[in-house]
Amino acid sequence: MRRNILSILTVVAAIVGLWYAACIPMNMHEATQRAQRAGVEVTPATASERLQMGGIALALKNPTLWRGSFGQDRPRLPSPDQVVTELWNTTGAMALSGRAMSKRSLVFHGWITLSATLLGFVFGTGLGIILAVGIVHSRAMDMSVMPWAIASQTIPILALAPMIIVVLNSIGLQGLIPKAIISAYLSFFPVVVGMVKGLRAPGMMQLDLMRTYNATRGQTLWKLRLPASMPYLFASLKIGISASLIGAIVGELPTGAVRGLGARMLTGSYYGQTIQIWSALFAAAILAAILVGTIGLIQRRILKRMGMQP
Amino acid sequence: MNDKTPVIQARNLDLTFETNDGSIHALQDVSLDIMKGDFVSFIGPSGCGKTTFLRVIAALEAPTGGSVTVNGMTPDEARRARAYGYVFQAAGLYPWRTIEGNIRLPLEIMGFSKSEMRQRIDRVLQLVDLEGFGKKFPWQLSGGMQQRASIARALAFDADILLMDEPFGALDEIVRDHLNEQLLRLWDKTDKTIAFVTHSIPEAVYLSTRIVVMSPRPGRITDVIENTLPPERPLDIRDTPEFLEIAHRVREGLRAGHAYED
Numbered sequence: 001m002r003r004n005i006l007s008i009l010t011v012v013a014a015i016v017g018l019w020y021a022a023c024i025p026m027n028m029h030e031a032t033q034r035a036q037r038a039g040v041e042v043t044p045a046t047a048s049e050r051l052q053m054g055g056i057a058l059a060l061k062n063p064t065l066w067r068g069s070f071g072q073d074r075p076r077l078p079s080p081d082q083v084v085t086e087l088w089n090t091t092g093a094m095a096l097s098g099r100a101m102s103k104r105s106l107v108f109h110g111w112i113t114l115s116a117t118l119l120g121f122v123f124g125t126g127l128g129i130i131l132a133v134g135i136v137h138s139r140a141m142d143m144s145v146m147p148w149a150i151a152s153q154t155i156p157i158l159a160l161a162p163m164i165i166v167v168l169n170s171i172g173l174q175g176l177i178p179k180a181i182i183s184a185y186l187s188f189f190p191v192v193v194g195m196v197k198g199l200r201a202p203g204m205m206q207l208d209l210m211r212t213y214n215a216t217r218g219q220t221l222w223k224l225r226l227p228a229s230m231p232y233l234f235a236s237l238k239i240g241i242s243a244s245l246i247g248a249i250v251g252e253l254p255t256g257a258v259r260g261l262g263a264r265m266l267t268g269s270y271y272g273q274t275i276q277i278w279s280a281l282f283a284a285a286i287l288a289a290i291l292v293g294t295i296g297l298i299q300r301r302i303l304k305r306m307g308m309q310p
Numbered sequence: 311m312n313d314k315t316p317v318i319q320a321r322n323l324d325l326t327f328e329t330n331d332g333s334i335h336a337l338q339d340v341s342l343d344i345m346k347g348d349f350v351s352f353i354g355p356s357g358c359g360k361t362t363f364l365r366v367i368a369a370l371e372a373p374t375g376g377s378v379t380v381n382g383m384t385p386d387e388a389r390r391a392r393a394y395g396y397v398f399q400a401a402g403l404y405p406w407r408t409i410e411g412n413i414r415l416p417l418e419i420m421g422f423s424k425s426e427m428r429q430r431i432d433r434v435l436q437l438v439d440l441e442g443f444g445k446k447f448p449w450q451l452s453g454g455m456q457q458r459a460s461i462a463r464a465l466a467f468d469a470d471i472l473l474m475d476e477p478f479g480a481l482d483e484i485v486r487d488h489l490n491e492q493l494l495r496l497w498d499k500t501d502k503t504i505a506f507v508t509h510s511i512p513e514a515v516y517l518s519t520r521i522v523v524m525s526p527r528p529g530r531i532t533d534v535i536e537n538t539l540p541p542e543r544p545l546d547i548r549d550t551p552e553f554l555e556i557a558h559r560v561r562e563g564l565r566a567g568h569a570y571e572d
Contacts, residue, residue, distance in 0.1 A: 205398050205399075205400065205402050206402055206404075208370050208396075208398070209396065209398065209402060210419075211370060211389070212368055212370070212389065212394070212395075212396040213392065213415075213416045213419045213420065213467075214389055214390050214392055214419075215419045219419050223415060223418065223419070224404070227404065227406045227407075228404075228406075230406070306405075306406035307405060307406055307407070307408065307447035307448075307449070308405055308406055
C-alpha cells in the first residue's frame with residue numbers, strides 16, 4: 001500500500017514538474033513583452049523578431065525572465081497552482097461563503113452538467129439493456145439492430161449534437177433533455193455490446209439445465225442470463241458513464257449555452273480565459289473520476305453480495 | 311425385475327447429427343426398457359452415444375428415428391411434466407447463489423411455496439450430507455461437495471427419474487468412491503429410477519442393477535448385463551470374485567463391440 005502511494009506520488013510529481021517546465025516556453029512571448037514594457041533588456045529587442053522565434057528558443061535566450069512566465073492573467077498555458085487556485089476559488093471558497101449555486105461557481109455549472117449526464121446515463125443504460133435483451137432473444141433483432149448501433153457510433157458526435165439540439169428545440173424541448181439525449185446516444189453503445197456478451201455468457205450446460213426445469217424464457221433471463229451478465233454490465237457502465245459526461249459537455253457547446261462545464265469552456269475560449277478553461281476541464285475530469293469510482297464501488301458491493309469475488 | 315413397470319422405453323432409436331463434415335451416426339437401432347426402481351449404467355468409450363441417449367430421454371436432443379417414451383409420455387411431455395432431474399458432468403452451480411439458493415432454483419421456477427421450499431431444501435441437504443453448508447457459496451466447497459449439491463438440486467423437486475451424465479467423472483478416486491457409496495444409499499432411500507452414464511467399469515458394476523454396454527461408430531447397444539450382486543454393497547465388495555466376474559463380462563462386452571480399436 002505504502003509503495004503504491006509512493007509510486008503514484010512520483011508519477012504525479014513528474015507530471016506537475018513537466019507542466020511547470022512547459023509553462024516557461026509557452027508563456028515566454030508574453031513574459032518578454034511585459035519585461036520590455038517595464039524597461040528590462042530583452043533579446044531579441046523587437047516584438048516582430050520574437051514572434052518569429054519558437055517559445056523554447058526565446059526562453060533559452062532570456063533565462064532571467066522565466067519567472068515572468070508564471071502568474072500571468074491570460075497565459076497560454078496556466079500553471080498548476082493557478083488552476084488549483086481558480087478551482088478552489090470557484091468551488092470550495094464559494095461554497096464556504098454560501099454562494100455555491102452562484103453563476104460563477106463551478107459547483108453550479110458542474111451540477112448542470114452532472115444532471116444531464118445522469119439522466120442521459122439512465123436513458124442510455126436502459127435503452128442498452130433493452131436492446132441487448134432483444135438482440136439475445138430475437139435473431140431478427142440480432143441481425144438488424146447491431147449494425148445500426150455500430151453505425152450510430154461512427155458519426156462524430158460533434159456533427160450530430162447541433163442537429164439533435166436544433167430538432168428537439170423545434171418541438172419545444174430545451175435545456176436538460178436534449179443534452180441528456182446526446183449523453184444517452186453515447187452511453188447506450190457500450191452497454192449494448194457488454195450486455196449482449198454478458199447475456200450470452202451462460203454456457204450450453206447451464207441453458208440445458210434451465211430447459212430440464214422447463215423454465216420459461218423470462219425465467220431463464222431473470223435467474224440465469226441477467227445475474228451472469230453482471231460483471232459485463234459494470235464494465236460497460238464505467239465506459240458508459242464517462243461517455244455520458246462527454247455527451248453532456250458536447251451538448252452544451254453548440255448552443256452557446258451559458259450554464260454547465262461545457263459552457264464554461266466555451267466562454268473561456270471566447271474571452272481568452274485559459275485559466276477558466278483549464279479549471280472547467282479539471283472539474284470535468286474530477287467529476288468523471290468520481291462517477292467511475294462510484295460505479296466501481298457499487299460493483300464491488302453487488303458482486304460481493306452475489307458471492308462472485310472471494 | 312419383470313414384475314416392475316417400465317418407465318423409459320426406447321424402440322429402434324436412431325439419431326444422426328448433420329455436421330459440416332458430413333453426418334454422424336450417434337445412435338443406431340437402440341432399444342431398451344428401464345424399469346421402475348432400476349439403476350441402469352451406460353458404459354462405453356467416448357462417441358458411443360451414451361450421453362446422447364441420456365439427452366434424448368431428457369428431450370435435450372430429438373431422435374431422427376424410432377420412439378422413446380418416458381412415463382408413457384413423449385420425452386418432451388415428460389420434460390414439461392418435470393418427470394426427471396438431470397445431473398451434469400460439471401456441478402454447474404450458479405456462483406452468485408448460495409448452496410441453498412442453487413437448490414431453490416428449480417423450486418422457484420416450478421413455483422413452490424416458501425415453506426415448501428424450506429422443507430425440501432433441508433431434506434435434500436440432509437440426503438446428500440451437506441447440512442450446515444446451505445449458506446456457503448459454491449467456491450467455498452470442494453469439488454465433491456459441489457457435485458453433491460448439484461445432486462441435491464436435481465432431487466429437490468422429487469422427480470421419479472434421475473438422469474446422471476458422468477457426474478463423478480471429474481473427481482478423484484477417493485472422493486468418487488465415497489460419492490458412489492452415498493449415491494447407492496440415496497437410491498435405496500428414495501426409490502428413484504436412475505440412468506447413469508460412466509466410463510468407469512468398477513463404478514458401473516458397483517452401482518447398477520443393470521449395465522448397458524455401448525459401442526461407437528455407429529453408437530449402439532452391444533450388451534445388457536444383469537448385475538447379480540446383492541443390493542447391500544459395501545465398498546470392499548469390489549474385491550470379491552463375483553464383482554470381478556461381472557467386471558470381466560463388461561470388459562468382454564466392450565471388447566466385443568470393438569470399443570478398444572483405434
